[in-house]
Amino acid sequence: MAPIPTPSAEPSDTPDAYVGLAAGDAERQARERGWSTVRTLPPGAIITMEYLAGRLNFEVTEGRVTRSWKG
Incomplete structure (x- = not known):
């Protein structure tokens, strides 16, 4: 049987830090x-x-960005 993959770790980043940024800048920073x-x-x-x-x-x-959340 194949091993169960380990989920990728999430950065310790706060999603609220992206609110108010231009969408392109927010995406670049997140990556x-x-x-x-x-x-x-879209809303x-x-x-x-x-x-x-x-x-x-x-x-x-x-x-x-007007809202940001994990998952």
Whole structure:
């Protein structure tokens, strides 16, 4: 049987630090800080709620991050 993969570690970064940044700058910073997946969403987007370690989500309005959360 194959071993169970170890989930990727999440950076010790605070998602709130991205709120107010331009979306492109926020995504670049997140990747530099070690987030393996960065997802940009419009306000009110319908998404699945499964938690994915290493993913950072941005809600973007008019090119700026208005909300940010892990998973």
